[in-house]
Amino acid sequence: MDQPMTIIEPSHRTPVYGEFDVVVVGGGPAGIMAAAAAARTGRSVILLERYGFLGGAGTAGGLSTFCGLHAKVYGEHRRVIRGLADELLDRLEKLDGLSKPHLTINDGIQAQAFDISSYKIAADELVGGSGARLLFHALAVGVVMSDEDTIEAVLIESKSGRAAVRGRIFIDASGDGDVSAWAGVPFEKSPADNGLLYPSLMFRINGVDAAAAGDKPWRTVERLMDAAERAGTHTFPRKKPIVRPQRNPLEWRANLTQLSNPDGSAVDGTDVDELTHGELQGRQQVLDAFTFIRDNTPGFGDSYIVDLAPQIGIRETRRVIGRYRLTEDDVLDCADFPDTIGVNGWPVEAHVAGTVDFRFQRGENPRGFNQLPFRMIVPERVANLYVAGRCASLTHDAASAARVTGPCFVMGQAAGTAADLALDAGVACGDIDVAALQLKLEKAGVYLGREEVAQ
Numbered sequence: 001m002d003q004p005m006t007i008i009e010p011s012h013r014t015p016v017y018g019e020f021d022v023v024v025v026g027g028g029p030a031g032i033m034a035a036a037a038a039a040r041t042g043r044s045v046i047l048l049e050r051y052g053f054l055g056g057a058g059t060a061g062g063l064s065t066f067c068g069l070h071a072k073v074y075g076e077h078r079r080v081i082r083g084l085a086d087e088l089l090d091r092l093e094k095l096d097g098l099s100k101p102h103l104t105i106n107d108g109i110q111a112q113a114f115d116i117s118s119y120k121i122a123a124d125e126l127v128g129g130s131g132a133r134l135l136f137h138a139l140a141v142g143v144v145m146s147d148e149d150t151i152e153a154v155l156i157e158s159k160s161g162r163a164a165v166r167g168r169i170f171i172d173a174s175g176d177g178d179v180s181a182w183a184g185v186p187f188e189k190s191p192a193d194n195g196l197l198y199p200s201l202m203f204r205i206n207g208v209d210a211a212a213a214g215d216k217p218w219r220t221v222e223r224l225m226d227a228a229e230r231a232g233t234h235t236f237p238r239k240k241p242i243v244r245p246q247r248n249p250l251e252w253r254a255n256l257t258q259l260s261n262p263d264g265s266a267v268d269g270t271d272v273d274e275l276t277h278g279e280l281q282g283r284q285q286v287l288d289a290f291t292f293i294r295d296n297t298p299g300f301g302d303s304y305i306v307d308l309a310p311q312i313g314i315r316e317t318r319r320v321i322g323r324y325r326l327t328e329d330d331v332l333d334c335a336d337f338p339d340t341i342g343v344n345g346w347p348v349e350a351h352v353a354g355t356v357d358f359r360f361q362r363g364e365n366p367r368g369f370n371q372l373p374f375r376m377i378v379p380e381r382v383a384n385l386y387v388a389g390r391c392a393s394l395t396h397d398a399a400s401a402a403r404v405t406g407p408c409f410v411m412g413q414a415a416g417t418a419a420d421l422a423l424d425a426g427v428a429c430g431d432i433d434v435a436a437l438q439l440k441l442e443k444a445g446v447y448l449g450r451e452e453v454a455q
Helices: 029-040 084-094 116-129 178-182 217-231 272-296 328-332 396-402 405-425 434-443
Strands: 016-025 045-048 065-067 070-073 076-079 102-104 109-113 133-135 139-147 150-158 161-172 203-206 242-245 252-255 304-308 340-344 348-352 355-359 370-373 385-387
Touching: 016 029, 016 133, 016 150, 016 405, 029 045, 029 084, 029 116, 029 161, 029 405, 045 161, 065 405, 070 109, 076 109, 084 116, 084 405, 102 242, 116 133, 139 178, 161 178, 161 405, 178 385, 203 272, 217 242, 217 272, 252 272, 272 304, 328 348, 328 396, 340 405, 340 434, 348 396, 370 405, 385 405, 405 434
Parallel strands: 016 045, 016 161, 045 133, 161 385
Antiparallel strands: 065 109, 070 076, 102 109, 139 150, 150 161, 203 252, 203 304, 242 252, 340 370, 348 355
């Protein structure tokens, strides 16, 4: 077998961009909350983001919907994600960029749509106003270890060249567990064939005549697509399409693509060749699906594609191995944990080949949420690192639920708050006083799931 070609790079001195108490990598929902929470404790904080804006899947992925803010608590829909999330939503309200919560997944749970441009601005204000420094267009590419269990710096590449960002504590909110993998943290990744969750490319449709579309046209779209497949006239990448109105019903968001490799396996978000294939395939799937919707759905005859997401939406890649791994049973059985840092009310949403499988919490009228343990953001082996977001310590099936925005907000705020406690006590990230963390989170308005949720 031929060995891959390599080149030898000459050694060189890498300039240090800055030194900070807390370095957050990734500006998605977990990173936003981690940076804001850590900065509000008075620590020096920098948030490194590869794009020129924050939001992660909500903006770069074109998602335009907050999933997981709500739970169906004993049959009643309630918002259970609080704390810094309240401030973010308040900012979106003031920008007139937030829709009312709507029912989704066969009316089983609530989600909340937002305007993407407003979200970018609101996130800027929340993080910048908390005192954290933002560095956009900075791609993290590696780490420097001071010893086998301590990260000294994150290496970044930008239009200004290569640099190092030193820190005392690091928070991996990269989504893909990049920092953790570079630092030697053990992780798991599902096999691409019938294992890894399939990505999608989101898009938005403008010029919709809402009156002509009638009542609940998203169900009309699904019915028409199913009928066309049964008739053999069309083949679509997945069943259970999501096509819903935005803040202004003139514009609709569409989540109905499924990206796969030529062998049918899921596109891997850590493989650049597969990502390239997924982008190309996704745009073709968008064109095909939109053309069908435009030509067959009442109210969509004069519509057009107004936006393709800047990147495909990745649902799962690396998941670190931490002190506790949240499981599907934890989600479905509404598990409690003594080290709770918040809750998750989203059901299991598994994007498998050709469709989406939903599994709701068990029981005739369940509590509707599980607690999230602090231990799931504490990785093995590295002492000065937290991991927040979809790359936290989750099993594959649990990740189908806890990867969405709401629980990512929870993990991020907890990680940023915990970083201050670890620095103050001079201990490893996993050895903080969890009761003190819980007290701080509750004082900040976070709902830990330890008492009946407020309306």
